[in-house]
Amino acid sequence: MSEILKLENVSYVYSKGTPFEKVALNNVSVAFERGKITGLIGHTGSGKSTLVNLLNGLYKPTEGRVLLDGEDIWAKPKEIAKVRYRVGLVMQYPEYQLFDETVRSDIGFGPRNRGLSREEIDVRIKEAARFVGITDEMLDKSPFDLSGGQKRRVAIAGIVAMGPDVLVLDEPAAGLDPKGRREILGGLRRYVEEKNITIILVSHSMEDMALYCDNVVVMNRAEVFRTGTVREIFSESGVLASVGLDVPGISGIAAELISRGIPLEGELYTVEGVKDAILRYIRGGAR
Amino acid sequence: MISDITLGQFFPGYSPLHKLDPRTKIILAVLSIVAIFFANNAVSFALLTLAAVVMIAISRISFKVILRGIRPIIIILLFTAVLNILMTDGKGTPLVEFWIISIYTEGIVRAVFMALRVVLLIVITSMLLTYTTSPISLTDGLESLLSPLKVIRVPVHTFAMMMSIALRFIPTLIEETEKIMNAQKSRGADFSSGGLIKRAKALIPILIPLIVSSFKRAEELATAMECRCYRGDKNRTKLVKLQFKGRDIVWFLAIAAITAGIILLSILPYKFVSPGIIYDIAFFKI
Numbered sequence: 001m002s003e004i005l006k007l008e009n010v011s012y013v014y015s016k017g018t019p020f021e022k023v024a025l026n027n028v029s030v031a032f033e034r035g036k037i038t039g040l041i042g043h044t045g046s047g048k049s050t051l052v053n054l055l056n057g058l059y060k061p062t063e064g065r066v067l068l069d070g071e072d073i074w075a076k077p078k079e080i081a082k083v084r085y086r087v088g089l090v091m092q093y094p095e096y097q098l099f100d101e102t103v104r105s106d107i108g109f110g111p112r113n114r115g116l117s118r119e120e121i122d123v124r125i126k127e128a129a130r131f132v133g134i135t136d137e138m139l140d141k142s143p144f145d146l147s148g149g150q151k152r153r154v155a156i157a158g159i160v161a162m163g164p165d166v167l168v169l170d171e172p173a174a175g176l177d178p179k180g181r182r183e184i185l186g187g188l189r190r191y192v193e194e195k196n197i198t199i200i201l202v203s204h205s206m207e208d209m210a211l212y213c214d215n216v217v218v219m220n221r222a223e224v225f226r227t228g229t230v231r232e233i234f235s236e237s238g239v240l241a242s243v244g245l246d247v248p249g250i251s252g253i254a255a256e257l258i259s260r261g262i263p264l265e266g267e268l269y270t271v272e273g274v275k276d277a278i279l280r281y282i283r284g285g286a287r
Numbered sequence: 288m289i290s291d292i293t294l295g296q297f298f299p300g301y302s303p304l305h306k307l308d309p310r311t312k313i314i315l316a317v318l319s320i321v322a323i324f325f326a327n328n329a330v331s332f333a334l335l336t337l338a339a340v341v342m343i344a345i346s347r348i349s350f351k352v353i354l355r356g357i358r359p360i361i362i363i364l365l366f367t368a369v370l371n372i373l374m375t376d377g378k379g380t381p382l383v384e385f386w387i388i389s390i391y392t393e394g395i396v397r398a399v400f401m402a403l404r405v406v407l408l409i410v411i412t413s414m415l416l417t418y419t420t421s422p423i424s425l426t427d428g429l430e431s432l433l434s435p436l437k438v439i440r441v442p443v444h445t446f447a448m449m450m451s452i453a454l455r456f457i458p459t460l461i462e463e464t465e466k467i468m469n470a471q472k473s474r475g476a477d478f479s480s481g482g483l484i485k486r487a488k489a490l491i492p493i494l495i496p497l498i499v500s501s502f503k504r505a506e507e508l509a510t511a512m513e514c515r516c517y518r519g520d521k522n523r524t525k526l527v528k529l530q531f532k533g534r535d536i537v538w539f540l541a542i543a544a545i546t547a548g549i550i551l552l553s554i555l556p557y558k559f560v561s562p563g564i565i566y567d568i569a570f571f572k573i
Contacts, residue, residue: 018352019298058469081475089473096463097470099495109492113475144499158474 003031004198005055005087005166010064012050024050026222027064032166032215037192037199039209039230042219043244048202049092051219052170055200056087068166085114088164092171094155098143103134103154106143110162121161128161131191133183149180156184160191167191168200173208181205185212206248210234210269218243234269250274296458297421303534304346304419309428311535315542316415322546323407331549332400335407338545342414356413357406364402371398424527426451431529444520452508460501467496 012025025047032038042048053059054066057073057080065072073083088110091097100106104125111121129139132153138146143154156172169188173181185201189212192199203209209216209230216233218226220243226233233240234247246252247269254268254277264281267273299305319338326332343353375394383390416425430447437443468478471492478489 019349053469056473058472081477084473085475091466091470091473094470096496096500097467097474097492099492109471109476110474113477162475 002034004034004069005032005200006030006067006070007051007054008065008067010054010061010066012047012054012059013062016062023222025054025061028222028224029064030217030224030227032198032200034198035192035196036214037189037201037212038215038217039213040200040202040217040219041204041206041209041245042225046219047222048219049170052089052168052200052202055166055168056089057083058089085110085162086164087166087168088159088162090156090159090167090169090172092174093152094159094172095148095151097155097158098151101142102140103129103143103146104139106154107139107157107161110158114162124161124163125157128157131160131187132157133187149176152176152180153184164197166198166200168202170202171204172201173203173205181208188212206234206246207250210248210251218245220244230269231267296417298348298352298418299421300347300419302346302419304342304414306534307419307538308529308531308535309420309424310432310529311531311539312415312420313425313428313432315538316412318542318546319411319415320408322542322549323404323411325546325550325553326404327400327553331552332403332407334545334549335411336403338542339407339410339414342411346414346419348414348418352418353410353414357409360405360409364405367405368398368402371401422451422454426454427525427527427529442519444523448519456504459504460497463500464493464497467493 007028007030010025010028011023014020014022014024028047028051030051040048040051050059054061057066060074066074068083068086073080098106100109107125107128108121111124116124125139129136134150134153134157138150138154143151146154152172156169159167167188172188173184176184185208188199188201191197201209201213213230216226216228216230217224218233218240225243226236226239234251240247247255250271251269251274254264254274257278258264262281264274264277266277266280268277319335322331323335326335343350372390372394373388375391375397381389381391382395420428426447429450430443433441433443433446468476472478476489476492478486478493480486481489
């Protein structure tokens with residue numbers, strides 16, 4: 001497996017030396033595979049957001065190294081901005097970062113900072129807008145006139161337009177309705193396939209993880225608890241429950257069926273997968 | 288990081304200083320400020336420094352935290368000190384005379400006193416008020432102290448409420464600023480290089496979201512308060528009633544005595560003749 005981003009024995013401590021000192025990450029080593037969508041799960045306060053902020057150099061590890069393509073991102077602290085163009089970070093509730101007069105120029109903020117030519121910027125704005133589902137007429141509106149879901153899309157487009165190799169999203173679908181979720185996450189899936197980039201997706205929704213991710217990293221109490229493919233992780237429902245997480249609802253149903261003597265096999269973490277497994281069982285039984 | 292700023296931050300704890308009635312602490316702070324501005328000789332400053340050290344020791348707040356609170360004003364301190372050294376004319380012969388610069392003993396003493404005054408001002412007021420008093424009890428104390436003004440129809444409760452809301456939202460605002468800065472940094476914004484105009488322009492992507500969200504939050508807060516039928520101080524009861532205790536009196540007497548002593552030292556003309564070097568250093572007045 002080829003890794004694009006890697007954390008080596010990384011620790012991070014907040015407010016070191018004050019009464020508020022708190023260890024957010026404790027000796028974490030984890031690697032993210034190139035060209036895949038890796039999901040990052042863990043209950044609130046498990047260190048997900050801290051980890052995400054370390055990936056593009058917003059935070060500097062208290063100990064350990066963050067490697068991008070095998071190079072320490074803090075090797076030249078003055079060039080950390082270059083890392084931020086390569087590892088695009090969409091923060092939690094990113095809509096608060098919108099500020100410009102039009103959607104178009106807000107999406108163009110990152111590419112302008114990167115110093116691209118005007119034509120190049122225009123191309124990228126159009127492309128990013130298409131991926132997240134922003135129509136041409138929306139581009140000339142003020143971002144403050146849009147609805148919450150549309151603002152979210154604009155904010156994500158602002159990062160996508162920088163053309164990062166790795167796109168990190170912290171709960172991109174939080175607070176959106178199911179349709180909005182599908183559109184945004186589905187758009188990202190297409191984006192990965194078309195551009196062959198890497199995505200790291202933080203989410204609380206096990207269903208989203210099962211549907212859109214290839215690999216999963218489970219965090220618990222400032223440490224990496226498990227890593228593996230979606231299938232590996234979601235087949236151990238008891239282990240996830242032990243750290244306060246659920247498997248997708250459909251996996252629970254599948255597990256229940258298995259425990260009652262119906263041997264299902266296959267991708268037992270998506271509705272489609274379980275449906276196929278049940279159909280296979282019924283046809284097999286009829287034979 | 289911005290959140291490392293400790294000036295004006297409350298450190299929860301159970302020390303005797305934390306337990307003091309907030310009204311006492313406000314009065315003590317006012318007395319100390321008066322004393323600090325009256326202080327003009329080494330003995331007075333020694334007394335005040337001692338008081339500050341005692342407060343720090345009692346509060347059990349680490350010395351490092353207090354140093355960090357002073358750090359942001361070091362440049363101002365140095366600036367005033369240098370100005371004082373250069374601009375003060377003394378009576379005797381100058382210590383250093385060079386081109387248009389002449390430095391007198393008085394200048395150096397005044398610079399030291401000035402710096403000490405600013406540091407003490409910050410340390411003592413923040414020890415008494417912000418570090419050891421939660422914003423809620425602080426505004427409670429203030430409201431209680433100002434309540435006589437209600438007679439002349441000053442909306443004391445409203446002011447206290449506004450103040451507690453303002454104080455309450457300082458950490459939120461700091462956190463939010465940091466969040467927005469991080470978001471814009473992730474988009475390649477650069478706040479730390481370029482000339483003055485470039486840096487000012489770089490602030491726009493931070494200020495606009497900050498203002499927008501502040502307005503939004505104010506509106507939400509107002510709605511939330513109305514939903515809970517907030518209507519000011521009419522018939523409002525308090526969960527914690529403020530009550531002076533023995534320790535309040537002890538503290539009050541101690542600080543009042545120090546303040547009185549310092550005022551006396553500074554306004555009384557010394558009648559007795561200088562008994563030598565020790566007197567000179569201790570009571571050298573500026």
